[in-house]
Amino acid sequence: MRDTLIQISYLVASVLFILGLRSLTRPDKARRGMQQAAVGMLFAIAGTLLNHTIIDYRWIASGLIIGIVIGYPMGMWVPMTAMPQRIALSLTLSALAATLVGVAEFYTEIASGETPTHMKMAALGFEIMLGSITVGGTIVAAGKLQEWITSKPVTFKGQNAVNALVFLAIIGMFVYSIVDPTQKWAFYTMMAASLVFGVMLVIPIGGADMPVVVALLNSYSGLASCATGFAIGNVILIISGSLDGASGFILSILMSKAMNRSFTNVLFGAFGSDTKAIAGKSSEGLSVRSISVEDAAIQLAYAQLVIVIPGYGMAVAQAQHAVRELTEMIEKRGGEVKFAVHPVAGRMPGHMNVLLAEANVPYDKLYDMDEVNGEFDRADVALVIGANDVVNPAARNDKASPIYGMPILNADHAKSVIVLKRGMSAGFAGIENELFYDRRTSMLFGDAKASLTGLIGEMKNV
Amino acid sequence: MAILELYVFVLAAFVGYMVISRVPPLLHTPLMAATNAISGISLVGSLIAAGAAHNRVATLLGFVAVICATSNIIGGFLITDRMLKMFQSGKPAKDTKQVGSGAH
Numbered sequence: 166m167r168d169t170l171i172q173i174s175y176l177v178a179s180v181l182f183i184l185g186l187r188s189l190t191r192p193d194k195a196r197r198g199m200q201q202a203a204v205g206m207l208f209a210i211a212g213t214l215l216n217h218t219i220i221d222y223r224w225i226a227s228g229l230i231i232g233i234v235i236g237y238p239m240g241m242w243v244p245m246t247a248m249p250q251r252i253a254l255s256l257t258l259s260a261l262a263a264t265l266v267g268v269a270e271f272y273t274e275i276a277s278g279e280t281p282t283h284m285k286m287a288a289l290g291f292e293i294m295l296g297s298i299t300v301g302g303t304i305v306a307a308g309k310l311q312e313w314i315t316s317k318p319v320t321f322k323g324q325n326a327v328n329a330l331v332f333l334a335i336i337g338m339f340v341y342s343i344v345d346p347t348q349k350w351a352f353y354t355m356m357a358a359s360l361v362f363g364v365m366l367v368i369p370i371g372g373a374d375m376p377v378v379v380a381l382l383n384s385y386s387g388l389a390s391c392a393t394g395f396a397i398g399n400v401i402l403i404i405s406g407s408l409d410g411a412s413g414f415i416l417s418i419l420m421s422k423a424m425n426r427s428f429t430n431v432l433f434g435a436f437g438s439d440t441k442a443i444a445g446k447s448s449e450g451l452s453v454r455s456i457s458v459e460d461a462a463i464q465l466a467y468a469q470l471v472i473v474i475p476g477y478g479m480a481v482a483q484a485q486h487a488v489r490e491l492t493e494m495i496e497k498r499g500g501e502v503k504f505a506v507h508p509v510a511g512r513m514p515g516h517m518n519v520l521l522a523e524a525n526v527p528y529d530k531l532y533d534m535d536e537v538n539g540e541f542d543r544a545d546v547a548l549v550i551g552a553n554d555v556v557n558p559a560a561r562n563d564k565a566s567p568i569y570g571m572p573i574l575n576a577d578h579a580k581s582v583i584v585l586k587r588g589m590s591a592g593f594a595g596i597e598n599e600l601f602y603d604r605r606t607s608m609l610f611g612d613a614k615a616s617l618t619g620l621i622g623e624m625k626n627v
Numbered sequence: 628m629a630i631l632e633l634y635v636f637v638l639a640a641f642v643g644y645m646v647i648s649r650v651p652p653l654l655h656t657p658l659m660a661a662t663n664a665i666s667g668i669s670l671v672g673s674l675i676a677a678g679a680a681h682n683r684v685a686t687l688l689g690f691v692a693v694i695c696a697t698s699n700i701i702g703g704f705l706i707t708d709r710m711l712k713m714f715q716s717g718k719p720a721k722d723t724k725q726v727g728s729g730a731h
Contacts, residue, residue: 182665183642189658190649196711199661203704206668213671219678224690228677232697239698240705251706252659255699259666262695266672269685269692276682284629383659390669395632397672403632404639405668411643412662416655508652515655522713533652 167215174212175401181205182405186412192528209401245523246480249512253307253379256386257300263389264296264356270396271352285396286343292392293352294335294359299386301363306378309367310512316372324369331362373477373554375512377420381428384413416514423508423534425560425571453589456607458616461583462623465491468545470501472537474574475517476510478551478587478613485524487617488550492526494624504530505537505574507555538575547579549600551586551613557598566596582606585613657710664703670696 181201188198219225243251267289274281281289308314338355342348370378387409394402421428465471473492479485492502504526510517518531532540541547549556556576559566576582577600584601586608600606609616650658673696676689 178668179639183646185665186643186650186658186661187646189654189661190646190651192654192711192714195654195657196708196715199657199664199704199707199711202661202665206665206700206704209668209671210674213674216675216678218675221678221680221686224677224686225674225693228673228690228693229697232694233701235694236698236701236703237705239702240709243706245710248656248660248706252656252663255660255663255703258695258699259663259669262667262669262673262692262699265688265692265695266669266676269676269688272688273679273681273685276684379659383662386666387662390666391636393669393672395629395636397675398632399671400632400635401668402672403636405665407636407640408643408647409662409666411640412647412658415644415647416659419652506652513656514659515652515657518653519656519710519713522710525713528653528714531653 167217171212171215172400174208178205178209178212178401179404181208182408186408245519246483247311248519249375249379249516250307250310252513253303253310253382256379256382257303257307260296260299260303260386260389263386263393264293264300266393267292267296267396268356275347275349281346283343283346286346288392288395290339290342290352290355292389292396293356294339295385295389295392297356297359298363298366299382299389301360301365302367302378302382302385303363305364305367306375306382309370309372310375318371319368324365328362328365331358331365334358335362372512373509374424376509376514376516377417377424377426377428379513380413380416380420382413384410384417387411387413420509420514423572425568453601454604454607456583456609458609458619459623461607461609462620462627464546464581464583465495465500465548465620466498466624466627468495468500470503470540470544471495471546471548472541472544472576472579473502473504474510474547474549474552474556474576475504475506475521476550476552476555477512477516478553478585480511480516480520480551482551482613484550484614484617485520485526487614487621489521489524489526491617491621491624492530494621498624502530503532503537503540505534505541505576506531507534507552507574510552510555534572534574541575541578544579545581547576547582549576549582549584549586550617553586553598554596556600557596558600559596559598563599568596576600577603577605580605584608585616586610587612654711654714657707657714660703660707660710664700664707667696667700667703670700 182205185198185202188194271289309316335355335358338351342351367378387406391403391406394406495502506517521531522528554568556574558577560568560571560573563569582605673689673692676685677693
């Protein structure tokens with residue numbers, strides 16, 4: 166009877182989780198759907214507490230209370246701009262939970278004198294391996310996103326050889342602990358090596374490649390909880406783990422497509438570490454036209470269609486509210502405004518959309534690359550705010566460029582381009598951007614937020 | 628038994644793939660937050676480890692795992708809700724615009 170109740174609670178939870186994720190296809194339905202998924206979670210927890218192997222509720226109660234105390238600020242107080250590192254950190258927590266459960270399971274079996282079956286060791290092995298890789302990787306990713314550690318790629322000679330060795334060690338220990346589960350050292354060595362491997366995997370990856378990495382680690386953490394389900398024979402863990410894994414998998418494929426790069430290239434390519442060699446066309450002999458705030462405001466004021474291209478620079482300058490204010494003024498004067506969001510703009514999938522939504526930009530003005538790229542031909546102004554590589558025409562016409570082949574936003578098709586930029590430093594990839602030297606392009610130098618505030622002030626006088 | 632679990636895994640991954648590939652890029656960040664919250668389900672395993680009283684080590688590891696998973700659930704669902712609320716508030720703006728243009 167009890168077991169049936171537990172299984173029913175898991176079934177209800179699984180259905181609500183899937184419906185919740187399905188609701189995310191519609192922005193207006195999504196909120197209610199995810200609230201129902203949260204109810205599903207309550208069902209699953211309540212069901213589990215009925216489990217007859219649970220005899221001591223003291224540790225559980227204090228763990229739940231501490232978790233709630235930590236979780237509340239993580240949910241309510243973290244600003245939207247800190248979302249990428251917040252997501253990375255929560256991946257750390259979920260992978261850590263999976264890993265700890267795996268170790269506890271292994272320790273208990275060994276301590277009770279039983280020998281775990283080979284099948285179980287395989288499941289535990291996957292759980293510990295993927296869990297530890299995710300923990301190591303996401304801690305570094307969160308550190309880079311928060312800029313506790315440099316967001317530039319960290320590389321050294323023979324890096325790939327060292328990684329390959331560590332990887333071989335993991336595989337070796339994995340196989341060995343399946344063959345002979347009593348060898349505790351092999352199991353724990355695998356755990357330590359996986360942790361190191363996770364760190365080594367993310368250390369050479371630069372900030373702009375983070376969307377791919379975070380998505381990939383998301384799918385690892387999903388698979389780790391899947392493996393937990395196999396190890397302890399729990400179906401709801403398998404279901405939610407595979408949902409999580411599928412989501413991470415899909416996102417990482419979308420992200421690498423949007424950069425025209427393969428996983429291997431992102432993970433082992435250390436993009437941009439050797440900027441001199443790959444700088445492509447040099448900018449010598451070309452001149453940049455800078456524009457005053459007054460002139461830029463006049464251009465914007467008389468434009469019929471303005472397409473705004475936000476990039477990571479907008480997030481850094483926290484300029485999203487000023488952007489919204491400016492676009493409202495353009496609209497008040499009769500102009501039309503669209504936002505063109507490149508899939509890899511920012512530091513995580515959908516980063517720009519969330520920032521703009523926070524600033525109350527209606528989401529029907531946010532367009533994906535494919536939807537909006539045809540519109541640039543009739544745009545009077547393409548307003549580039551802190552974006553660089555995603556509008557670099559070299560991706561289209563310079564075979565020697567490292568970003569050649571990456572789909573870009575056609576900002577260069579607009580009648581004029583205004584670029585808000587801090588200075589003339591090259592983008593993340595260290596590549597010169599021809600767009601900035603185009604005769605239709607004018608540069609408005611300075612902090613994005615300050616420039617936008619200036620534009621708003623000038624627009625009032627036009 | 629293991630083969631049944633494999634069935635569940637393959638079918639759930641299939642459903643996940645079908646459902647999630649239809650999520651628009653607009654909501655990719657909420658999607659990541661949502662799957663994070665759902666992955667807090669590892670609380671189920673943590674609860675059993677923390678409450679089964681097998682031995683001190685397992686109880687302690689389970690206890691820490693309960694903390695991690697719970698904070699993911701609470702934080703994850705709250706932050707997803709916060710984000711989705713913002714996307715919901717985009718909707719009325721669209722509606723009023725349509726109503727407004729209809730009135731002219």
